[in-house]
Amino acid sequence: MPPVKSIIYNRIPESDPALIARAAAFGIADLHEAMGGVAGRMCLMSPKMRPISAGQRVCGPAVTAYNYPGDNLMIHAALHLAQAGQVLVFTNGGSSQGALWGDVACGFAKKKGVAGVVADGAVRDTDALRELEFPVWATAISVEHPEKRGPGAVNVPVIVDGVLVEPGDIIAADADGVLVIPRKLLAHAVEGAEARAAFETKVRARIAAGELPLDILGMRQVIENLGIEQRDTTWEADRN
Numbered sequence: 651m652p653p654v655k656s657i658i659y660n661r662i663p664e665s666d667p668a669l670i671a672r673a674a675a676f677g678i679a680d681l682h683e684a685m686g687g688v689a690g691r692m693c694l695m696s697p698k699m700r701p702i703s704a705g706q707r708v709c710g711p712a713v714t715a716y717n718y719p720g721d722n723l724m725i726h727a728a729l730h731l732a733q734a735g736q737v738l739v740f741t742n743g744g745s746s747q748g749a750l751w752g753d754v755a756c757g758f759a760k761k762k763g764v765a766g767v768v769a770d771g772a773v774r775d776t777d778a779l780r781e782l783e784f785p786v787w788a789t790a791i792s793v794e795h796p797e798k799r800g801p802g803a804v805n806v807p808v809i810v811d812g813v814l815v816e817p818g819d820i821i822a823a824d825a826d827g828v829l830v831i832p833r834k835l836l837a838h839a840v841e842g843a844e845a846r847a848a849f850e851t852k853v854r855a856r857i858a859a860g861e862l863p864l865d866i867l868g869m870r871q872v873i874e875n876l877g878i879e880q881r882d883t884t885w886e887a888d889r890n
Contacts, residue, residue, distance in 0.1 A: 658727050659805035662711060662736075663818035665833050669840055670735075670820060674709035676843040678822050678829040684842025685835060695811040695828040698789045699768070702776055706785035707824045708766035710737045714810075714817050716803045717771070719745035720794075724802035729755055731804065734763030737821040741770035741810045744789055748796030751786065753778035760784045768821060768828055770810040787828050 673681065682690045715728035719742045732738055738759065740750045751767055753775035759767070766785035772792035773779070779786050789811055805817040813830050815821075820831040831839050856866050864870045873880075881888060 656724075656801040657803050657806065658724075658731075659817065660731055662713060662805055663816075663833060665711060665818065665820060665836055669836055670709060670711070672840045673820060673822060673831065673836065673843070674707075676822075676840075676847065677824050678826050680843040680846050681822050681831060681839050682829050684839045684846055685829075685831070689832075689835060693813055693830045693832070695768075695813050695830070697827065699770070699787050699811045699828045700789075701823070701825055702773070702786040702788065703780045703783070704825060706766070706787070708737055708785050709820065709822045710735045710765040712737055712739045712815050712817060712819045712821050712830070714739045714805055714808045714815055715741075716806065716808050717742040717748075717750060718799075718801055719743055720748035720797055721799055721802065722748055722750050722796040723798040723800045724804050725750055725755065726798070728804045729759055729762075729764070732759070732762065732764045735765050737765050737823075738767045739769075739808065739810055739815050739821060740767065741808050744770050744811065746772045746790040746792045746794070748772070748794055749774040749792055750796065751788070753782065756782055756784050756786070766821075766823065768810065768823060785823070787823055 682694055713728050713732045713736050715724040717724045725740050728738055750769045750771045751773040756779055760782055769788040772790040773786055773788040774793045776791055807816045815830050818833055820836055822829045822831060853866055
């Protein structure tokens, strides 16, 4: 159950660093597909969660913080606890009230070696964030003043842009969006992504040799099996 009062947990569960490094070699598209049709969709944040700059990539364990709308006290506690390579994951329920993140905190995070920030809420100082070249994803941009009174919590399970994030879950993010990989699914996601990458390498080689994607991927047979009608004419001619 979620805490009924403000609380800060100083530690997160750990995952194998070598496995995280293997996951970091892939974009979130491969990891998402490798997780399957159910888990892959449940763990993918919506298109509202966008990178502040082009070319951003992170893959690391989540340090979570829940903040009351209009308040960002707990992001400071989370930033204090975060270690190099970890990803700060903030939410205030998705409200644009009170910026959760800005350039001063960002400069300190970069100094500590924190990998990046994912914020379900507003961030500000976006030009400065880009200059710092620190990866940030957010659902909103607003300069609105944040209070620092709480309530809130650090390193508890949180819902971020509709997705459950538990402390220590792996956050994989790039230009396509943000994916949460539960710790128990990390090995499965990595192995699936590696198999998918190997398959796509073969597909690209076959395309280069002159084969058609429709045949390589078996889509021609799928169309036939579904009984989809194909007509050798235009829609205008068919209409007349």
